[in-house]
Amino acid sequence: MKWVLVAAMVSATVVSDLLQSYEMKRAGEQSVSARGLARLLQTIARRRLLILGVAGNAVSFFAFMALVQTEPLSFAVPASAASFVIETVLAKFVLHERVGARRTAGTLAVLAGVALVGG
């Protein structure tokens, strides 16, 4: 059951992050001041893909809630990083971000670390 929850959490996160990254770049720079957060909520309400992204977050969130009930926090949180490779590859090919050698090396180090932490 724990791997079903991890799979649900990871796949929902991948979809959600891609949609949010795509839409937030189009929305322009935001801030986290009180007024900035109110403006951010308005932005979410206006953009369908962002609403879909937030729905993905909700699925991921409920899967995390169920997972953390039975598994240690020090497993549940690193396990959520299984989305790392998929998202970085999609960031390069779908969002057209430049993923250079240093960023790739850093991402691989993080991935190796996550594998050790979760293992």
Add this chain to the structure above:
Amino acid sequence: MKNLKTWAVLLFFLLLKAAGNSSMAWGMKMVPERMSMNPALYLDAMLNPFVAMGVAALILALLTRMALLSLADLSFVLPVTAVGYVVAVFLGKVLLHERVTHQRWLGTLLIFCGALLVGSTSRNTTSRDTAPRAKDPE
């Protein structure tokens, strides 16, 4: 200045995420019913004050992360926010008294080094010249 703003938002996100995850994990361990597909169980669990605080902090963390994604690439945000995994392992050990092996600490060190490496790259590689800017006097 923009770089400073990015790092400030990142720090705020990491604090919220750490507080939210720990509170949620602490509270969920107190909930007697096992979670299933029944949504009522999740709503019921949110009546626990620690779970409720965790939910509030994680919602705020979600909004902060969205603001962060407006400032930086997804492929930058992903590894840099991975420092949160290190914090989660530390809090799991200190607050929740979980057993943390040498292997897990080594992994934590690798995550930290990887995040430092990615943090030294340009935060935004996609053009936003045509994107409208949200007006906020801050």
